[in-house]
Amino acid sequence: MPGWQHPFGTCKEAVRVDLSYTAEEERFRDELRQWLSAHIPEDWTKPGFWEAMSPEANFEMRRDWERDKALAGFAGIQWPTEYGGRGGTPGMKAIYDQEMVLARAPQTVNGLGLTFLAPTLMAIGSDAQRKEIIGPMLRNEVIWCQGFSEPGAGSDLAALTTRGVRDGDDFVVNGQKVWTTNAMHGDKIFTMVRTEPGSEKHRGISMLLIDMHQPGVEARPLKQMSGASEFGEVFFTDARVASADCLGEIGDGWRTAMLLLSFERGASGVAQYTEFRRQYDEIVTVARALGRDQDPVIRNKLARVLTELECLRYHAMYVLTQVEQGRDLGFEASMTKLQWSETFQDLWEVFDDVLGPDATLTEPVPGLDVAALHAQAMWSRSVTIWGGSSQVQRNITAERVLGLPR
Template sequence: MDLTYTAAEEEFRSELRSWLQSNIPDAWSAPGFWDALPDDESFGLRRDWERDKALAGFAGIQWPTEFGGRGGTPGMKAIYDVEMVLANAPRTVNPLGLTFLAPTVMAIGTEQQKRDIIGPMLRNEVIWCQGFSEPGAGSDLAALSTKGVRDGDDFVVNGQKVWTTNAVHGDKIFTMVRTTPGSEKHRGISMLLIDMHQPGVDARPLKQMSGASEFGEVFFDDARVAAADCLGAIDEGWRTAMLLLSFERGASGIGQYTEFRRQYDTVVDVARKLGRDADPVVRGKLAKVLTDLECLRYHAMHVQTQVEQGRDLGFEASMTKLIWSEPSQDLWEVFDLILGEDATLDEIDGVDLRPLHGQAMWSRSVTIWGGSSQVQRNVTAERVLGLPR
């Protein structure tokens, strides 16, 4: 395992850090700044900032230069993830497109799809969302019922998707549709790329308990999409989806460690300010979380080393999901324990808790989305450890 970076990577760190310091207003780092903005205003501000970052050459760090990327190393991508957290940079508005869709298009897209999708996505000219989950198909995606019926050179799509991130801001959606009538399970499914601004597509927000509307549901009512806008082969969407999801790996754990360690320090600071840091139960639970976070750090460096050596990690991504999601959730459970019966208050003894409550509520979801902990344990047992089913 290599815990060092090359001279070129450290030079990139310095360049990126300097740009971030010059291009993130101090007001953006003030507690509650982003929470106080209306959703549309927050999204627009982040969209413009991220476009400027891409134009400055700080996007698509590992993407090939032919696609507008920087052509950087896995180490540079890890540095990018860390420095974005340390600078309190705004969250990306195009996470699913950049993380999943773009590398899939690079791998199997047609030349026309590569030209039409990758550049505009990198510059945030087109926001992509992902249409996988349905009311009756969550963890069991193969149970999806949204249908696409062939009509000449088009598919006519009818059905519903739910828990769609950025649904109300999305320009296009990559979605799984059953394109062979009567097919079952993984067969007869295609991944279609659908314009969300056309007639027959209706995106509605879903309000979360935090008050945010990050998710939405999407209804298709005779929406049309050209058969040429199928990513991968028609009726081979399951294969395309597995390729797409495989890109959630690499050095992402390093940025997550940095973010969670900062959250940990914040929770410890709250415990001290409230005089609850001497409780042996609290101290024991905080110690366990810290130990788990340090395990995440070393696991992430191990994964990065393997990626740099050209190894295809495959199902080891399930291990990474477990190693970061469960300690994150444990941390915010300790936060609730520290607050006790005061957990519903916005402020205690002059300590503003509002920015932390949203993170605590969000943490309840992290062991569910992206594959639940139960699913990840099964995958790890069967595909990594070779245990029988």
């Protein structure tokens, strides 16, 4: 009997997931573990350490640590060596993501550049752009932020109104971006600008690489409900950018953006699973401390989200298997983003259920520090919006993967 036709192939093909790593990849794991063990002080892993610092000191300490890690050869794991990377396998990158979480390593300060912009540059950037941008980015000499969202555009990226008017070899840019991660620390921004007068929707947009330290660029912090200012808004007032600093073709920025977002949405969920599973265990600890672990409704919810987590794990290993076999996931990347973001949100909804009426307290359990868990719970509300909302991901999956009618 022929196998059922799965969007990714036949049923038999779909279950051939490799859950193991090669001997070379395991040697890399040992090497990375030894380095992390020697370079992460114990104090750094204790609850509240990073939160107790000022945002500026927190950022600079992580920036320096990550630079040292790059110089030691533990950055750009899957990047070609010509760009300063390690030239490793997808399995090595998955191991890196996993071990960083397990070691409670400091969070990256240049994630938008390293994860999204760099691979886009490698794919379609000019030789000059690759040479000038990738190395300094890897060493954290230049911090990048992303300017896609706008106040009047919502999740509709094609509704952007920021404009760039040609003036000789430059574009003069005017407009506003919002919800810009790292806006207050960014040295440069990759941003979508409408560069063809009269163009609408997806046409006439270019992705420009703009220096944020020049006159005409102002970043302002946005206060989140957690009290942090991870995001900012960026104002362009007659800011100038050379036409050579367009990533991809001028007027073809939509295609460039879709390529960049494929890296954001399609990354293997190995790191997410590892982090979420640790957070799940912490939530179970809170449930036991409050005596809620005996509540049958809470137990059922914990069991359900644990099942979701294990499904995420197997999907992550499936994606890794496909990537190792050289397959381009294309629109299927939307499925990964949809799965991990929905699972993450479900996990923290269970946390709120565990706390019950104590959810508004900063210390619901004497002697148990749950401040970091509260912060994660609040952060979880955003993950089904940024990087393409869940509604957008469902539409893409339905139309482009499953072939359903529009």
